[in-house]
């Protein structure tokens with residue numbers, strides 16, 4: 001069965017305190033740490049990611065502290081924020097009027113707070129201190145708490161939840177940090193993407209080492225505690241061995257049933273359109289030590305172990321941004337994706353302040369019936385005709401014959417369809433596609449969406465103007481056939497095993513190869529990360545050639561990342577019959593540094 005909760009073991013690191021579970025452990029550790037440090041008033045900072053259930057901890061902390069002989073006092077960061085209206089105004093350039101797209105914010109967490117927040121807080125803290133006639137536990141909680149008290153505290157903890165947790169909470173009504181209202185979950189995602197995450201996740205990254213404790217709050221009933229020292233040891237350890245993220249699955253209007261069956265997903269999940277594994281900023285990792293499990297954002301692994309993960313060349317090119325993503329698009333018994341195009345680098349930088357352009361590719365892992373892939377334009381497709389048809393449909397709500405404009409191809413199992421920016425495309429229904437793409441995933445300019453409504457009953461936003469600024473009208477059928485649907489080219493053999501190049505182009509930062517495995521294939525990272533997915537067959541083992549105890553096993557449709565630091569390894573077929581793996585990474589010929597472009 002497809003593993004939905006893959007565990008990544010801590011292998012070498014010996015943790016001083018280990019992974020602890022439950023509120024008892026969190027309370028005991030936090031209060032004793034704060035108590036041990038100071039005299040009359042012990043200040044405990046409880047900072048964390050927006051959406052974390054701070055209240056779940058506080059309602060247990062108050063009686064606990066009182067039992068320990070403390071009087072309880074508290075201040076929350078929310079009281080020092082700009083108002084919701086002020087925040088909307090302050091970030092209006094980042095939020096914009098567009099339904100889906102904003103402009104990535106670059107500032108700091110400070111922007112959320114009123115200008116005299118720290119002074120006002122310091123005055124309040126002084127008051128608490130002066131009026132404390134008995135031992136007092138002064139708790140400062142909420143996102144930005146450590147910033148608010150300028151690091152002056154006796155103990156501090158960071159409570160974290162994943163983006164998956166936040167996005168589910170958005171759908172149930174969680175508003176953006178500091179905001180008084182959201183139009184809907186789409187707007188909440190937009191504001192999170194363009195404002196909240198850039199500022200608050202940057203804050204978490206910059207300050208993490210200043211905290212004493214880290215608490216995984218993804219299950220608010222069962223918090224998981226690590227000291228920051230142990231957390232960093234965990235990160236540096238797991239980043240040296242093959243790892244798999246926790247798959248992040250979501251339904252969608254075109255979603256299919258294949259992943260649902262494969263992963264035995266709940267019956268009441270209408271479909272599974274997407275499975276991200278990995279889209280680095282969106283996923284987290286489950287790590288395990290002595291039988292205990294903690295969930296940590298992949299972004300933290302990248303922040304503290306990017307060199308081990310990606311290797312020196314990729315860090316020079318991309319900083320600590322993991323540049324390649326795998327995700328599934330499941331339309332089996334579902335529907336077509338929107339007819340769409342993705343933006344080019346100058347456009348995405350200038351209009352949205354986004355790091356990298358959205359290059360893509362589709363690998364058809366499974367298909368049924370006469371499934372199609374739509375790629376490029378028909379010969380003779382006139383820009384005005386496509387535009388007129390798309391706009392007409394938007395106004396009238398009537399479908400158009402979109403294959404008059406967009407080229408249709410038979411979907412072939414095992415074929416790769418390359419999608420450089422500017423190429424009009426979409427997967428048709430009845431495909432199970434492994435998408436191998438650059439790690440940019442939000443910038444889809446929909447040209448046509450079949451006049452249908454989304455799962456929430458609202459039409460999905462079309463972006464015909466943006467699309468037309470990016471469509472490359474020279475990418476028509478014949479050119480596409482020659483350039484974007486390459487056949488496999490043999491790269492090397494080892495006994496009866498073979499490696500093929502499936503796709504590599506100078507305008508794509510990633511390469512896609514396929515290994516046909518009968519028994520064993522030896523390879524080496526060469527100080528570059530390698531991504532693998534078992535696209536056919538039962539199961540394989542990845543084992544280090546230097547240390548046979550260092551291995552990971554995985555099954556059909558699961559994706560593993562082999563960090564650059566893993567070195568030489570073998571892939572061993574554990575199944576009965578032959579199998580195939582997609583292997584991807586950063587193309588050797590890609591030498592455009594996106595980091596430099598930032599400076």
Ligand SMILES: O=P(O)(O)OC[C@H]1O[C@](O)(CO)[C@@H](O)[C@@H]1O
Pocket residue numbers: 252254327329336337338339340360435441442443444446
């Ligand atoms: O816009 P649609 O129709 O939901 O398309 C699916 C989307 O999934 C992605 O492939 C990955 O997020 C995007 O490129 C694409 O926009």
